[in-house]
Amino acid sequence: MRIGRQTYAIDYGHLALITLIAAAVFWYLLDARSVSLSVNNLLLVQPVAIFALAMYLFVLPQCFRKVDAREAARTASEQDPLSRNIPAERSDMLRMAALSVSLGLLVLLLDTLGFDIAIFLFTLAAMVICGERHPVRLLLFSCAVTLVAIYGFRAMIPYPMPTTLL
Amino acid sequence: MIDISAFHEALGILFSSISAWGWIVPGLIIGLVFAAIPGISITMAMAIVLPMSLYMDFFPAMVFLTSVYTGAGFGGSVPAILMNIPGTPSSFATTFDGYAMSQKGEHNEALGYALFASTLCGIFGYVLLLLVLEPLADIVLRIGPVEMFAVAIWGMMLLGSLGSTYISRGLLAAALGILLGTVGMNTAGFTRGTLGVPELLDGIAPIPAMIGLLAASQLLSLAGRDYIIEAEGAREVSLRRILKGCWGTLKYPGVLLRGSIIGVVIGAVPGVGSSISNLISYAETKRTAKDSATFGKGNPKGVIAAESAVASGEGGSMATMLALGIPGGGATAILIAAFMMHNVVPGPSFIDTQKPMAYAIILNNMVQAVVLLVVGIGFIYAATNVMKVRTRYVLPAILVVATLGTYAVTGEAAGPITLFVFAMLGFALNRYEYPVPAVVVGILLGRMLETEFLRSYQLSAGNPLYVLERPGAMAIFAVMFISLAMTAWGKRKQNKAEAAEAALLRLRHDADAHAHTTPSKG
Structure with missing residues (x-):
C-alpha cells in the first residue's frame, strides 16, 4: 500500500x-x-x-x-502466488489449517459419529496431514490410538462416551 | 521460621498418604518423556495430564502434577545436551555448553552435571520456600481486598508486559483474558456475554480453555515440523561417567548458589519464568567466571548454571502461587486450575487455614527432586529412543488425549468445543507474538479480580480516596507503575538498538551485493 x-x-x-x-x-x-x-x-x-x-x-x-x-x-x-515453488512457511500454514479443520470436525462430530469412529478418522487424517503415507502404519497406529483412548478414558471417567463400534 | 506444629501435621499427611507417593514416579516419567520430545513444553505436558488429576484426591493430584513439573524441568535438557535441540524453551541455555561437551564425547558427564544440578537446586528452591512460608503467611494475612486487587492487577501487568516483545500486545492479551474471565454471572448477580448459552452462566470452563490455549494451539503449530533425529543421538550411556558428572557438580557450589538464587527470584515474578532465568543465570556465570572464554566450548559451569536456575525456579513460582494465589506463568496456572478442580482456593486463606497441606506439598517436592536422580538416570538410557519419536505419531495421539481430557472435565461436548475455540485463539495469538499465559491467567483471575474490586468498592463506599488509607495498596500501585515504565523504557532502548543493528547489517549486505555486481575493471 x-x-x-x-x-x-x-x-x-x-x-x-x-x-x-x-x-x-x-x-x-x-x-x-x-x-x-x-x-x-x-x-x-x-x-x-x-x-x-x-x-x-x-x-x-x-x-x-x-x-x-x-x-x-x-x-x-x-511471494508470487503463481510461483512454482510454494514457500516452506506457506506449506506449513496449509498443514496447520488442515489440522485445525480436522480438530474442529472431531469435536463437532464426536457425538454424531461416535467417539470411536471420530477419533479413528481424526488420527488417520492428522497423520496424513503431518506427512505419513504408509497405509499399514496409518491403519495400525490409528486403530491403536482409538482403542487406547476409548478404553483408557472409559475406565477413568464416570460419564458415558457414545461409541458406534467399541 | 517454620510453624513446628503445622510441620508435624504435614509429616503426618505425608506418611498417612503413602498411596500419593505412588504418583511420583509416573509423574516424573511423564514429565521427562514429554519434555524430551522436541516441541512439547513443560506447560503443554502439564495441561495434557491435568484432567487425569480430576479423579484423584487433592494431595495425590498435587503430587502427580508437581512431579510432571519436576520431571519436565530436567527432561528438556536431555535432547539439549545430546542433540543441540532444547526439549523445552527452559533448556535453551543448556545447549550452549551441554552440546559442546557432547561433541567432545563428554555427554555422560554433561547429563550428570545437569541431573545433579536439577536435583540439588530443586531441593534448594523448596527449602527456601519452606523457610519463607511462615513469614509470608504473616504478611499476606494482613492483605485486604484492595491490596489483593492491586497485587492481581500487578501480576497481570507483569505477565502482559514481560511476556511479549511488545508491551501493548501483552497488555491487550491480559485485558482480553480478564474480560473472558468475567463472562457469565458475577457475584452481584448480573449476567453478561453468555449469548444465551446456559453453559456460559458459570463462566467459560477454565480447564478446557486452558488446555486449548496452552497445549492444543501449540500442537497445531507443530503440524509443519516433523523432527527426524538421526542416529547421532545413539551415543553410549555410561552410568559411571554420569555419576562422575554428578559428583563433579559439587565442585562448583558458587555456580549452584548463584543459579538457584536467580531461579528462585525470577521464578517468583509473574511473567518471566524459567525460559528467561536459565539464560540470565548462564550469562551471569559467564560474566563473573575467570575462564569465561571457554563458555560455549564445553564448560561444565555453563550446564550447571542453566539447569540450577530452571530447577530452583519451581520453588519460586510456587511461593507466589501458594501465598497470593497468583500464577507466575503457564505451569502454575495449571496448578491453580487443579486447586480449583478440588474446590481449594490458593492464596492467603489457604496458607492460613491449610498450612500443614502447604508444607506437605513442599516436602513432597523435595522427595520428588531426590527420586528424580534415580528416575532421571534410568530415563537417560531410554531417552535416545524417545527423542526419535516423530511428530506425525505424537501429534494426533496427544490431540486426542487433550480432547478427551476436556470431555472428562465437563462430561459434555461443551468441553471439546471450548478446547477447539481457544486452540484457534491461542494459535492466532502465538503467531502474532501475544503472550498466551497472560490470557490464561486472566481467565483464571477475572472473577477473583471482579469480586475483590467489588468488595473494595463496598468497603470504601465508592470513595476512590479510600486507597490513600491503604499504604500497602498505594505502594503496590506505585511499584506497578514504576516497573511498567521501566519495562517500556528498556524495551524501547532494546528495539532502537536492534533497529540500528539491523540497519547496519542491511548496509553491509547492500555494500557486499554492490561489490559483487560491479564488474571489475582492468
Whole structure:
C-alpha cells in the first residue's frame, strides 16, 4: 500500500485478529451495559474493556510496516502466488489449517459419529496431514490410538462416551 | 521460621498418604518423556495430564502434577545436551555448553552435571520456600481486598508486559483474558456475554480453555515440523561417567548458589519464568567466571548454571502461587486450575487455614527432586529412543488425549468445543507474538479480580480516596507503575538498538551485493 511516497506492507492476518478482538470486546461492553448500568455490574468490565480498546489503537499501527520500494518489489516477487515453488512457511500454514479443520470436525462430530469412529478418522487424517503415507502404519497406529483412548478414558471417567463400534 | 506444629501435621499427611507417593514416579516419567520430545513444553505436558488429576484426591493430584513439573524441568535438557535441540524453551541455555561437551564425547558427564544440578537446586528452591512460608503467611494475612486487587492487577501487568516483545500486545492479551474471565454471572448477580448459552452462566470452563490455549494451539503449530533425529543421538550411556558428572557438580557450589538464587527470584515474578532465568543465570556465570572464554566450548559451569536456575525456579513460582494465589506463568496456572478442580482456593486463606497441606506439598517436592536422580538416570538410557519419536505419531495421539481430557472435565461436548475455540485463539495469538499465559491467567483471575474490586468498592463506599488509607495498596500501585515504565523504557532502548543493528547489517549486505555486481575493471 502506498501513502504519498512511502510504501507500507500490511499484515492482514494480524489486522484481522486484533480487529476481531476489538469487535468482541466492544460487543461485550455493549452487552454488559444493556444488562444494567449499575456500578456493581460495570465496575471492572467497563474500564478493562475501554483499556483493551485503547490498546487496540496502540497495536493497530504495528500492522503497517514501512518498506522501501526496492524491498517491497523483492518481497512481492518472492511471494508470487503463481510461483512454482510454494514457500516452506506457506506449506506449513496449509498443514496447520488442515489440522485445525480436522480438530474442529472431531469435536463437532464426536457425538454424531461416535467417539470411536471420530477419533479413528481424526488420527488417520492428522497423520496424513503431518506427512505419513504408509497405509499399514496409518491403519495400525490409528486403530491403536482409538482403542487406547476409548478404553483408557472409559475406565477413568464416570460419564458415558457414545461409541458406534467399541 | 517454620510453624513446628503445622510441620508435624504435614509429616503426618505425608506418611498417612503413602498411596500419593505412588504418583511420583509416573509423574516424573511423564514429565521427562514429554519434555524430551522436541516441541512439547513443560506447560503443554502439564495441561495434557491435568484432567487425569480430576479423579484423584487433592494431595495425590498435587503430587502427580508437581512431579510432571519436576520431571519436565530436567527432561528438556536431555535432547539439549545430546542433540543441540532444547526439549523445552527452559533448556535453551543448556545447549550452549551441554552440546559442546557432547561433541567432545563428554555427554555422560554433561547429563550428570545437569541431573545433579536439577536435583540439588530443586531441593534448594523448596527449602527456601519452606523457610519463607511462615513469614509470608504473616504478611499476606494482613492483605485486604484492595491490596489483593492491586497485587492481581500487578501480576497481570507483569505477565502482559514481560511476556511479549511488545508491551501493548501483552497488555491487550491480559485485558482480553480478564474480560473472558468475567463472562457469565458475577457475584452481584448480573449476567453478561453468555449469548444465551446456559453453559456460559458459570463462566467459560477454565480447564478446557486452558488446555486449548496452552497445549492444543501449540500442537497445531507443530503440524509443519516433523523432527527426524538421526542416529547421532545413539551415543553410549555410561552410568559411571554420569555419576562422575554428578559428583563433579559439587565442585562448583558458587555456580549452584548463584543459579538457584536467580531461579528462585525470577521464578517468583509473574511473567518471566524459567525460559528467561536459565539464560540470565548462564550469562551471569559467564560474566563473573575467570575462564569465561571457554563458555560455549564445553564448560561444565555453563550446564550447571542453566539447569540450577530452571530447577530452583519451581520453588519460586510456587511461593507466589501458594501465598497470593497468583500464577507466575503457564505451569502454575495449571496448578491453580487443579486447586480449583478440588474446590481449594490458593492464596492467603489457604496458607492460613491449610498450612500443614502447604508444607506437605513442599516436602513432597523435595522427595520428588531426590527420586528424580534415580528416575532421571534410568530415563537417560531410554531417552535416545524417545527423542526419535516423530511428530506425525505424537501429534494426533496427544490431540486426542487433550480432547478427551476436556470431555472428562465437563462430561459434555461443551468441553471439546471450548478446547477447539481457544486452540484457534491461542494459535492466532502465538503467531502474532501475544503472550498466551497472560490470557490464561486472566481467565483464571477475572472473577477473583471482579469480586475483590467489588468488595473494595463496598468497603470504601465508592470513595476512590479510600486507597490513600491503604499504604500497602498505594505502594503496590506505585511499584506497578514504576516497573511498567521501566519495562517500556528498556524495551524501547532494546528495539532502537536492534533497529540500528539491523540497519547496519542491511548496509553491509547492500555494500557486499554492490561489490559483487560491479564488474571489475582492468
